[in-house]
Amino acid sequence: MINKIHTLGGYFHEYQKSLTNPDDFWEQQAECLYWRKRWEKVIDWNFEEPSINWYVNAKLNITESIFEKNLYTHGNNTAIIWEPNDPADEAITLTYRQLYEKVNQLANSLKILGVKKGDRVALYMPMVPELAIALLACARIGAIHSVIFAGFSAQSLSERINDAGAKVVITSDGGYRGSKVTPLKEIADEAMEHSPVVESVVVLKRTNTPVEMKAGRDIWWHDLMEGKDTECPAEEMDAEDPLFILYTSGSTGKPKGIVHTVAGYMVYTAYTFRNVFQYSRGDVYFCTADIGWITGHSYIVYGPLLNGAQTLMFEGTPTWPDAGRFWDIVDKHKVNQFYTAPTAIRSLLSLGNEYLAGKALDSLKVLGTVGEPINEDAWHWYHDHVGKNRCPIVDTWWQTETGGVLISPLAGITPTKPSFATLPLPGVLPVIVDNEGKELKGNSVEGNLCVKFPWPGMARTIWGDHERFRDTYFSTFKNYYFTGDGVRRDEDGYYRILGRVDDVINVSGHRLGTAEIENAINEHPLVNESAVVGYPHAIKGQGIYAFVVCPELSTGGEEGIRRSIKQGVTKIIGPIARPDLVQIVPGLPKTRSGKIMRRILRKIAEGDATNLGDISTLLDEDIVGQIIDSALVDVKH
Numbered sequence: 028m029i030n031k032i033h034t035l036g037g038y039f040h041e042y043q044k045s046l047t048n049p050d051d052f053w054e055q056q057a058e059c060l061y062w063r064k065r066w067e068k069v070i071d072w073n074f075e076e077p078s079i080n081w082y083v084n085a086k087l088n089i090t091e092s093i094f095e096k097n098l099y100t101h102g103n104n105t106a107i108i109w110e111p112n113d114p115a116d117e118a119i120t121l122t123y124r125q126l127y128e129k130v131n132q133l134a135n136s137l138k139i140l141g142v143k144k145g146d147r148v149a150l151y152m153p154m155v156p157e158l159a160i161a162l163l164a165c166a167r168i169g170a171i172h173s174v175i176f177a178g179f180s181a182q183s184l185s186e187r188i189n190d191a192g193a194k195v196v197i198t199s200d201g202g203y204r205g206s207k208v209t210p211l212k213e214i215a216d217e218a219m220e221h222s223p224v225v226e227s228v229v230v231l232k233r234t235n236t237p238v239e240m241k242a243g244r245d246i247w248w249h250d251l252m253e254g255k256d257t258e259c260p261a262e263e264m265d266a267e268d269p270l271f272i273l274y275t276s277g278s279t280g281k282p283k284g285i286v287h288t289v290a291g292y293m294v295y296t297a298y299t300f301r302n303v304f305q306y307s308r309g310d311v312y313f314c315t316a317d318i319g320w321i322t323g324h325s326y327i328v329y330g331p332l333l334n335g336a337q338t339l340m341f342e343g344t345p346t347w348p349d350a351g352r353f354w355d356i357v358d359k360h361k362v363n364q365f366y367t368a369p370t371a372i373r374s375l376l377s378l379g380n381e382y383l384a385g386k387a388l389d390s391l392k393v394l395g396t397v398g399e400p401i402n403e404d405a406w407h408w409y410h411d412h413v414g415k416n417r418c419p420i421v422d423t424w425w426q427t428e429t430g431g432v433l434i435s436p437l438a439g440i441t442p443t444k445p446s447f448a449t450l451p452l453p454g455v456l457p458v459i460v461d462n463e464g465k466e467l468k469g470n471s472v473e474g475n476l477c478v479k480f481p482w483p484g485m486a487r488t489i490w491g492d493h494e495r496f497r498d499t500y501f502s503t504f505k506n507y508y509f510t511g512d513g514v515r516r517d518e519d520g521y522y523r524i525l526g527r528v529d530d531v532i533n534v535s536g537h538r539l540g541t542a543e544i545e546n547a548i549n550e551h552p553l554v555n556e557s558a559v560v561g562y563p564h565a566i567k568g569q570g571i572y573a574f575v576v577c578p579e580l581s582t583g584g585e586e587g588i589r590r591s592i593k594q595g596v597t598k599i600i601g602p603i604a605r606p607d608l609v610q611i612v613p614g615l616p617k618t619r620s621g622k623i624m625r626r627i628l629r630k631i632a633e634g635d636a637t638n639l640g641d642i643s644t645l646l647d648e649d650i651v652g653q654i655i656d657s658a659l660v661d662v663k664h
């Protein structure tokens with residue numbers, strides 16, 4: 028494959044080249060893709076506004092780099108392998124030509140529904156091939172897709188639909204996840220009561236769950252696709268036209284609609300996919316993420332398909348029918364690269380090695396992890412028991428905002444160290460700054476992780492709120508993109524991600540804003556106020572610990588209120604945000620100016636109140652002792 032690094036020397040050479048002449052470097056990475064009109068300039072940027080433009084004035088359609096560029100040579104090769112929830116059901120494969128035809132049929136269908144370039148289409152679907160088809164159909168006609176993870180509640184769905192102003196929603200009657208069926212259309216109907224912007228709803232039949240079809244608005248996927256032309260000319264897009272919006276949580280306010288644009292995202296996902304995973308033609312690559320998150324966008328759909336890869340999509344869960352399911356899939360489809368999250372590894376590890384017994388796993392060449400720091404135990408178990416000491420692990424650090432991997436080993440090339448994301452990819456310039464924004468140079472330093480030069484895959488704005496984009500990422504430390512993560516660079520110059528330094532928590536690899544959860548809790552009629560922090564959790568990485576003030580609580584009613592608070596959050600956001608621990612407290616530790624001292628609550632939730640630091644600024648110091656006394660974890664103090 029072209030533009031693929033093969034040796035450590037090659038990596039250092041490319042890295043150096045990317046620093047000394049980024050224009051040439053990124054031009055070279057773009058050459059192997061399909062452009063209608065070439066760029067006039069490679070990069071035009073400043074981090075003050077910020078204004079970030081890549082491949083200036085180029086014209087293209089990302090689906091032409093997936094299809095038109097390659098159909099002659101590999102139209103009959105497999106594009107998607109789909110493994111259904113139930114192992115007794117048959118897997119489906121789609122060749123590049125078959126995928127192309129379905130994408131075009133849906134693209135033509137969406138046009139009939141009135142979808143035009145720049146319109147937003149919301150996708151609320153299970154992990155079925157039609158979800159990938161829907162993404163690509165939107166891209167084909169220049170519509171902006173906004174995927175909403177199918178675990179989100181009606182309210183979360185509605186808020187995202189409204190924020191993006193989506194005029195079409197694509198959903199399904201239901202979705203299978205293990206032994207559960209989620210009635211997606213029913214949830215979407217509830218969402219639509221608060222989303223009058225939506226004109227049409229396309230419904231895929233998957234579970235045969237009975238649904239109500241609203242006349243004039245709802246239409247079955249199969250009826251819509253019936254007889255549609257399998258050719259649909261691709262819309263010509265400007266390099267900086269939006270490709271998609273994806274909502275993610277931040278430390279304050281509502282989730283942000285992160286916007287990625289066509290050309291830079293294309294070049295970056297294509298380049299990073301083949302280099303990080305060292306993908307070779309014919310390999311079978313399996314990423315266990317959901318397309319509802321950025322990992323699924325970049326490394327199930329776009330990155331692999333831009334490389335003509337075989338990408339495996341899995342509908343179900345790692346533990347159903349039993350905890351050997353991933354390994355069965357690896358053996359069944361002879362998976363070569365396997366990419367998952369530390370939380371899945373920890374959960375499988377905790378269930379015991381018997382689920383690995385009898386699995387060959389001999390097709391595996393590369394293992395990957397993403398989404399949260401991986402602890403050493405999990406790393407070693409993955410390496411020894413899954414990879415049988417033969418497969419390099421790529422611990423890939425990146426974010427929804429970065430579009431693709433920024434810091435990671437290249438599989439089999441970069442020497443690894445457990446729990447280290449190791450080195451930046453070519454073109455990526457990480458810096459570590461202290462809290463005053465001073466760059467900490469050299470090795471053996473620890474601080475806030477920033478990036479000082481743009482890369483093509485970076486987000487361009489927050490949908491409808493550029494100021495928030497600037498404030499969130501470019502104003503904390505002047506002239507740097509601030510990631511929100513803490514990091515250590517060790518004596519070898521290797522990066523180890525330490526976790527978030529802001530009020531974002533990472534629960535089972537899902538990113539959640541504590542403010543969002545607090546807002547949901549505060550909607551409970553008996554709750555006065557609340558504070559949410561993360562605490563160490565053996566499987567999830569972080570669990571959700573809520574401290575809640577309910578002044579009118581009658582004695583004995585605690586259990587009931589805890590349950591109803593948890594239910595409330597599930598209803599408002601979705602099950603992923605459900606607090607693990609809810610402690611009813613007489614008050615929150617606040618400064619005299621009324622600010623909640625989260626640092627103290629974090630310490631208590633971590634079970635260590637031996638060193639709470641200076642608490643003399645607290646309005647009521649006794650509160651801390653009272654909270655510790657009735658804490659739901661053992662607290663040393």
Ligand code: WTA
Nearest residue numbers: 397398399400422423424425426427524538
């Ligand atoms: C965390 C997921 C440690 C980090 C692609 C980041 C990681 C957040 C790693 C982004 C890793 C992601 N090691 N931490 N390899 N990868 N993170 O937007 O805190 O869902 O800021 O993107 O996950 O989460 P997001």
